[in-house]
Amino acid sequence: MMNTSTTNKILLDVRDVAREFDVSKPWLNRVIEGQPKLILKAVDGVSFTINRGETLSLVGESGCGKSTIARVVCGLYRPSRGEVVFDGVDMAKASTETQQQLRKRFQMIFQDPYASLNPRWRVGKIIAEPLIAHGIMTDKVQIKKRVDELLTQVGLSPLDQEKFPHEFSGGQRQRISIARALSSNPEFLVCDEPTSALDVSVQAQILNLMKDLQREFGLTYLFISHNLAVVSHISTRVGVMYLGRLVEVADTKTIFNRPLHPYTQMLLSAIPDLKMTGKQRTPVAGEVPNPLNPPTGCTFHPRCPHANDRCKAEAPKMLMAEDGSSVACHAVQEKRMPIRLAA
Amino acid sequence: MTTPLLEVKNLRVQFPTRRGLLTAVDDISFSIAPGEVLGVVGESGAGKSLTGAAIIGLLEPPGRIASGEILLNGRRIDNLPFDEFRKIRGREIGAIFQDPLTSLNPLYTIGRQIIETILTHLPLTPTQARQRAIDLLNEVGIPAAEKRIDHYPHQFSGGMRQRVVISLALAAEPKLIIADEPTTALDVSIQAQIITLIKKLCRENGTSVLLVTHDMGVIAETADRVAVMYAGRIAEIGPVSEVIHSPRHPYTVGLMGAIPSVGESTERLTQIDGSMPRLNAIPSGCAFNPRCTRKAEVGARCTSERPSLLPAGKTEASCWLYASTTADKKQTVNA
Numbered sequence: 001m002m003n004t005s006t007t008n009k010i011l012l013d014v015r016d017v018a019r020e021f022d023v024s025k026p027w028l029n030r031v032i033e034g035q036p037k038l039i040l041k042a043v044d045g046v047s048f049t050i051n052r053g054e055t056l057s058l059v060g061e062s063g064c065g066k067s068t069i070a071r072v073v074c075g076l077y078r079p080s081r082g083e084v085v086f087d088g089v090d091m092a093k094a095s096t097e098t099q100q101q102l103r104k105r106f107q108m109i110f111q112d113p114y115a116s117l118n119p120r121w122r123v124g125k126i127i128a129e130p131l132i133a134h135g136i137m138t139d140k141v142q143i144k145k146r147v148d149e150l151l152t153q154v155g156l157s158p159l160d161q162e163k164f165p166h167e168f169s170g171g172q173r174q175r176i177s178i179a180r181a182l183s184s185n186p187e188f189l190v191c192d193e194p195t196s197a198l199d200v201s202v203q204a205q206i207l208n209l210m211k212d213l214q215r216e217f218g219l220t221y222l223f224i225s226h227n228l229a230v231v232s233h234i235s236t237r238v239g240v241m242y243l244g245r246l247v248e249v250a251d252t253k254t255i256f257n258r259p260l261h262p263y264t265q266m267l268l269s270a271i272p273d274l275k276m277t278g279k280q281r282t283p284v285a286g287e288v289p290n291p292l293n294p295p296t297g298c299t300f301h302p303r304c305p306h307a308n309d310r311c312k313a314e315a316p317k318m319l320m321a322e323d324g325s326s327v328a329c330h331a332v333q334e335k336r337m338p339i340r341l342a343a
Numbered sequence: 344m345t346t347p348l349l350e351v352k353n354l355r356v357q358f359p360t361r362r363g364l365l366t367a368v369d370d371i372s373f374s375i376a377p378g379e380v381l382g383v384v385g386e387s388g389a390g391k392s393l394t395g396a397a398i399i400g401l402l403e404p405p406g407r408i409a410s411g412e413i414l415l416n417g418r419r420i421d422n423l424p425f426d427e428f429r430k431i432r433g434r435e436i437g438a439i440f441q442d443p444l445t446s447l448n449p450l451y452t453i454g455r456q457i458i459e460t461i462l463t464h465l466p467l468t469p470t471q472a473r474q475r476a477i478d479l480l481n482e483v484g485i486p487a488a489e490k491r492i493d494h495y496p497h498q499f500s501g502g503m504r505q506r507v508v509i510s511l512a513l514a515a516e517p518k519l520i521i522a523d524e525p526t527t528a529l530d531v532s533i534q535a536q537i538i539t540l541i542k543k544l545c546r547e548n549g550t551s552v553l554l555v556t557h558d559m560g561v562i563a564e565t566a567d568r569v570a571v572m573y574a575g576r577i578a579e580i581g582p583v584s585e586v587i588h589s590p591r592h593p594y595t596v597g598l599m600g601a602i603p604s605v606g607e608s609t610e611r612l613t614q615i616d617g618s619m620p621r622l623n624a625i626p627s628g629c630a631f632n633p634r635c636t637r638k639a640e641v642g643a644r645c646t647s648e649r650p651s652l653l654p655a656g657k658t659e660a661s662c663w664l665y666a667s668t669t670a671d672k673k674q675t676v677n678a
Contacts, residue, residue, distance in 0.1 A: 061530035169618045170387075199386035199557065204601035204612035211611065226530065229560075233603035233612065256605055270535040272560025274587060274604055287500050287533060 008088075011188060011220050012050040012073065017082035019043040019068050023292070040292055042068040044244040045082070047318065052187075055214070055221040057231040057252075059267070060241035061288055066224045069241075070192045073222060074108050075099075086188075104134045107181035111193035113173035117165040123176055124161030127151070130184040150179040154209060171202035178209065182217075192224045207234055228271050232256050240264045243291055243299040246318065250325030260327045262304045262337070298330065306331040346417065347374035348551050349398065349519055354411035354421075356393050356402065356575075358622075365622040367393050367406070369575040372652075375519070380545060380552040382566030382583065384559060384598075386619055390575040391555045395521045397421070398553065399436050400428045415519070434464040437512035441524035443504035446511075447496040453480075453507045454492035457514055464515035479510040483540060502533035506540065513544060520545075523555045538565055559602055563587055571595050574620055574630035581658025591655035592662045594631045629662065637664060 024030060024038040043065040050056045058066045071077045073084055075091060084091045086102055094102065107130070110116040117126055127147045131137045137146060148158035154175040165173055174194060181189055194210070195203040207230065213219060225231050231238055232252055239249040240263065248261040259265045286303040289295055298316050301307040308330075316328045331337040356368035368390040375381045383391045396402050398413055400420070413421040420431060432438075440446045448456060457476040461467060467475065473492070480488035483506040496504060505525065512520055522541065526534040542565055545552055554566055562569050563583060570580040571592065579592040590596045600613025617634045620626060626633055628646040638645050641663040648663075655665040 061532065171618060200559070201386060201598055201601045201615045202618065204603075204614045205616075207603065208611050208614055228531070229603045229605050232605045233609070266532060268605070270531045271605055272534075272538070272558065272564050274560050274563050274602065287502055288530070 009051050010049045011052045011087055012222070013085040014049070014069070014073065015047050015083050015085065017043060017046050017069070017072055017079045017084060019065075019072055019077055020080045038292060041244050041294070042291070043072065043079075046241075046244075046246050047082075048239055048246060048249055050188075050220055050222060052220055053214075053218050054236035055223055055234055056237050056239060057223040057225060057235035058239045058241055058246075059225060059228060059231050061226065061267075063243075063288060063291055064241040065244040066226075066241050067192050070108070070190050070222065070224050074106065074190050075103070076108075100134075104136070104184050105186050106188040106190065107184065107186040109174075109177050109181050109189060109191045109194045111196050113170055113177055113197065114165075116177055117173060119165055121164075122161065123151075123163050123165065123168075126165070126176060127161070127180045127183055130180060134184050136184055146183065147179075150183055153182065153213070154179045155205075169202075170198050171205055174198060174202075174206050175209070178206075178213070182213065185217075187218070188220045188222070190222045190224075193226070194223075195230060196225065196227065203230070210234065228267060240267065243288065243294055245299065245328065247300065247329065248325070248327045249318075250323075250327075254323060254325050260321075260325070260332050261300075261329050262306055262331065263300050266303075298328075304331075306337050348377045348379075348416060349375040349553070350412075350414040350417075351394075351398065352412045352414070354394070354397060354413065355409045356390070356397050356406060357409040358406050360405070363623060366409075366625075367575050367622060368397065369625075370411070371570075371572075371575075371577050372411075373570055373577065373580060375551045375553060377518070377551055378545070378549045379568065380542075380554055380566045382562035382569040383553065383555045383572060384557060384562055384569060385572035386557060388574075388619055388622070389572040391557075391572050392523050394572075395438075395523050395553055395555045399432060399438055399521050401432075401438075430464075433460055433517070434515045435517050435519065437515070437517035437520040439505075439508055439512045439520060439522040439525045441527050443501060443508045443528070444496065446508050447504060449496050452493050452495055453499070457492075457507075457511055460511055460514040476510075476514070479514060480507070482544070483507075483510045483513075484536075485510075501529055502536060505529060505533075505537055509537070509540065509544070513548070513550075516548065517550065519551045519553065521553045521555070524557070525554070526561055527556065527558070534561070541565065559587070559599070571598065574625055575622070576630060577652065577661060578631065579655075579658055579660040579662075580652065585657045589656060591658055591665065592631075592660040593635050593637050593664075595660070597634075597636075640664060 019042050021040045021042055023040045046069060058069060060066050072079050089098060089102060124147050127150055128143050131143055131146060137143050147161050151158050151160055156175055195206050198206060223234055235252045238252050238255045239246050242263050248264050255264060259268050295302050297313050298311045301311040310330050316330045318326045318328045319333055320326045352372050353370050354368055355366060355370050358365040358367060383394060385391045397408055408421050412419055415435060454476055457479060458472045461472040461475055477488045477492055480492060485491050485503060485506055499507060526537050529537060538561060556562060566583050568581060569583050569586050571578045573594050579586060579595045586595060590599050597613055597615035603612055615634055620630060628648055629650055632638055632645040644663050650661045650663050652659040652661045653665040
């Protein structure tokens with residue numbers, strides 16, 4: 001899948017990662033009611049790579065496992081299977097020391113700017129925390145200078161470091177989260193729905209800021225979102241997830257102009273149309289199945305207009321197309337589906 | 344123009360607090376024609392939900408209508424006593440709220456809740472009411488309605504629950520539905536289904552809808568006219584295509600530019616610097632003036648005098664840019 005000449009180009013390589021959660025009832029209830037253990041496969045065999053300086057976005061509906069991936073990549077969850085390779089080092093197998101070295105190089109931005117900042121800490125302390133935790137700086141004067149610099153970079157005033165988080169609006173708080181994430185000079189940021197809790201005009205400010213910072217510092221982003229318009233604006237490549245699996249990965253242009261997987265096509269046609277070209281949305285019947293009891297074969301087959309017996313029996317594998325995009329769909333691979341161009 | 348179904352005149356909603364009187368909705372006027380869908384958009388805190396709550400008489404104390412009138416079919420409803428209003432709520436004005444889980448009672452089957460609404464408002468026997476409830480559930484696209492009617496809300500998925508809430512709002516065939524962020528809690532694919540459903544039902548029954556949302560895409564697809572709210576005031580109101588394609592108010596222009604759209608490769612989004620003022624610190628004059636990029640074209644008037652809705656192209660915008668030379672316009676359009 002990966003050849004050696006591109007190794008140094010690839011910053012993050014996620015290989016066949018799965019993450020399961022035990023959601024069974026307590027042991028005693030299980031014994032009394034005679035029920036087996038319940039395992040929820042939140043992420044089931046996901047592989048992708050992210051090149052330096054690019055933005056890979058993962059999109060999908062709620063419960064498709066996109067946030068779980070973000071947490072696995074950051075090391076907040078251990079993968080049940082598979083490996084996360086950051087800059088050539090397998091995170092799980094690395095020594096604690098190497099892991100600590102690597103942890104400096106990536107940071108995370110979370111969805112809810114109200115919950116991700118400690119309400120009892122001043123902004124200056126919040127932003128300086130990674131510097132102190134990673135032992136990057138110890139000198140107080142130096143730290144203060146760095147915090148000043150960071151606050152200016154994200155469009156706030158150095159005077160703001162004496163304030164508490166509650167004194168800021170949602171957008172400003174997200175700027176504080178970004179300043180905190182940038183403080184240890186990371187190369188890689190995992191952004192889990194960073195703008196979902198924000199209003200559109202504030203969202204525009206944050207997206208512009210993230211793009212500016214990426215250009216300035218050569219940052220690499222893993223961007224998680226359910227908003228396709230935001231994703232199309234910010235990403236280099238897009239991965240579409242459904243029920244814990246990646247169904248399609250392609251360049252942003254390719255995926256929005258020529259979606260291959262029936263689920264991607266469905267998602268794209270479901271976006272409300274601002275231009276009002278009179279295009280009728282094609283609402284797809286059905287809903288996301290319960291992940292505790294996913295359908296056999298291709299998990300999308302109950303909602304798919306192109307499903308046949310093979311789709312019901314056999315899970316499709318991710319196969320690479322000529323243009324570098326990959327898709328997991330029998331119908332596409334057997335060429336029995338008309339390629340549809342998005343309007 | 345036909346007589347409007349709903350007329351809101353100079354509505355002002357205020358919250359008396361320890362720190363003073365907060366005006367959340369400040370002197371807004373609009374009307375909805377029969378069968379029309381009016382979208383209300385704005386950012387959080389713009390007062391869009393409160394406008395909906397004021398119309399249906401569900402303002403949470405200490406919030407209250409401080410002045411203005413709300414007329415439904417020419418009858419004034421904002422000053423009705425509580426018991427009188429109960430006869431209107433559900434019968435003449437239906438409501439759909441954002442979170443379908445909190446708008447249904449988890450302890451009763453959905454059938455019981457729908458039948459209760461029907462029996463309260465329509466002269467039907469319990470058997471007839473049950474049949475009507477099943478018909479309603481069929482109409483909103485719930486499969487096996489005869490069986491599902493006896494299920495509890497937790498047995499439904501989010502999209503299905505929102506369908507139940509819609510059938511509940513339609514139960515007594517109201518003339519007006521207040522839909523407050525009906526699709527915000529749902530995934531895109533389900534959102535598309537719900538919007539199509541609301542559109543279809545309104546077309547078939549001739550129901551008017553006040554659609555409150557922050558999602559411009561939903562408005563573009565569903566509404567006939569749209570009101571853009573900012574800091575408790577209407578910044579711009581007009582036909583949807585006009586407001587989206589050629590917005591007049593500087594705020595609407597900024598707002599439209601801030602929405603990323605699929606397939607368009609813009610390097611940067613237009614951004615409106617700053618944020619919406621807090622209710623206790625609304626600037627004098629036009630509430631948008633500290634963030635406005637075109638303030639210089641008008642001058643001191645923006646900070647001293649509040650603009651009312653002025654005709655601007657095919658829409659109306661409350662912005663001094665569209666005042667013709669002197670203050671003479673102000674009197675004529677203060678309707």
